[in-house]
Amino acid sequence: MKKHIVLLPGDGIGTEVMEAAKEVLTTIADEFNHSFSYEVHDIGGVAIDFHGTPLPKQTVEACNNADAVLLGAVGGPKWDQLPSHLRPEKGLLGIRKALDLFANLRPVKSFDHLLHASPLKEELVKGSDLLIVRELTGGLYFGTPSERQQNGQSVVDTLFYTRQEIERIVDKAFQCAQTRRKHLTSVDKANVLESSKLWREIVEEKKQQYPEVTVEHLLVDAAAMKLITNPTQFDVIVTENMFGDILSDEASVLTGSLGMLPSASLREDGVGLYEPVHGSAPDIAGQGKANPIAMILSSAMMLRHSFGLDEEARLIEETVESILNAGFHTADLNMKSGQQIGTVEMTQLIVESI
């Protein structure tokens, strides 16, 4: 299989973990006789430095012509004081919208070896394996008006969705549930918001088409509680953009393995952008300490979701798990025993095991 991949290392540890993912992909290509070509572009702070904008036109164009995009991380204190249209995060929001990446997939899976690092009691979180499907290009993030009014005496943001935008994310979530434990939790605030009422109606309509999936509706406040008190009850969670932002970050700390979590942001035709959930970690950038696993697992998601290479994806995932089980870990995981190694060694171990 021939595929063209755009790499956006971004800022901080982004470049280090991107290097790791590329090595793993090269190994996979060799093993399975695929041909992956790469093109590197700027986004975020580094793009501000070199091009005066967090999302240069050539970056968007390159992504548009690629089969998939890998993103490291954006942001850092260096750019924190810039005016908001020049902030690294704008690059992230811009690329999502430009590529129409409407579906953000965030799997959260507990690793038995890392449970001691979880803030939750181990017996509660053990066995958690959930997927948050977040709508990523609508809602409060992009609705208009979003502005000051009455001479700065008031302000408005707009939560807007078309029926079609809700339908496609709900479809995506049902499809994900079908490949997993076949349970879908739709999260909304239907006792207050009109948008949530339509959301709930659409979930009810759609469930006829996926009879093997069981559906539950949960209010967002209740969901925020149950993620903590009973995380194993969830399989797939689907929700709108703002709720998804909050709940997926909440979920990301449950298992104690934030440095391990990948994500995918998908367009309808399968083109996608894949990035770790963690940030650019400026405090440890350039020290060779960063955990490359979230980025490597993000590239496994790319193989599965954009290229349909399920076997290859699974091989990466199983290799990562076996290396953790053998006691190897990076500094962030804060393990009591086993052997602590750096970014390069971890990558080498994974590459060799593959």
Add this chain to the structure above:
Amino acid sequence: MKKHIVLLPGDGIGTEVMEAAKEVLTTIADEFNHSFSYEVHDIGGVAIDFHGTPLPKQTVEACNNADAVLLGAVGGPKWDQLPSHLRPEKGLLGIRKALDLFANLRPVKSFDHLLHASPLKEELVKGSDLLIVRELTGGLYFGTPSERQQNGQSVVDTLFYTRQEIERIVDKAFQCAQTRRKHLTSVDKANVLESSKLWREIVEEKKQQYPEVTVEHLLVDAAAMKLITNPTQFDVIVTENMFGDILSDEASVLTGSLGMLPSASLREDGVGLYEPVHGSAPDIAGQGKANPIAMILSSAMMLRHSFGLDEEARLIEETVESILNAGFHTADLNMKSGQQIGTVEMTQLIVESI
């Protein structure tokens, strides 16, 4: 002191815990020579049954003429299928707006004796003592338009705030911080929302007036993480209505004592509505098992915030803590040892200790 209190028992265990709070208040009045008069009105499901609306006019009028309002809980499966304008929650939203209860105060405090019931590791949550100040009458909950558009092909909700609405809640939060550990965390999504940018500006302006309070800004997604990974870092958290709904429910489960948590919803002149954080618990209603402590602590908040009776409030709070320390508890607390008692016995113990 002479005060007139409206009691809105509502549904489910609401009537049982209201009875308990009234007994405690009567004891306090006797001890301290106050005169409290009471008037009972309907809200929620019971109001739908008797008056055909979750918020009858006479209820609003009575509340408007009272010095404070105590609310039990609203809702239950009986009314779940009604059209949305006839749902018990509408009574809650209606009374907040009718009385202009803009400031929702939700203290979350860990009780050492209940930490085994916390989903978090005990060493992490021990010592947590935070207060969420949630804006309660603006934002997405009340902005217009909030409707279907384009023949049902799209839908919109509106997050609207006036500068004055933000100023008064921020002031309230600073004032709360001054009486506590003098640290304020303002939660917003200023990297995306215009309303959050204005919010952040106003917090920055206001902090000049409260020089002894240290201020930190936190994005809502980061706040959802830190509440779990480091709850003891917070003192007062201030945020807008929707974020506050999610974060305060998230925070309510951290300490394992949801059945203990009170809340206050205040108007600028100090009139307030006080209610437990827990719901109407239809599954245990009428069985004498309900934990009355959240309602009793809510009435302590009333004494403090609406009547300025700090000593009386503190007496109730200390009495509750001493009874828990002595090992007495209701069924919800799921204690390993000590003595399990019912609503009436728990109330009796508190009344006698006072």
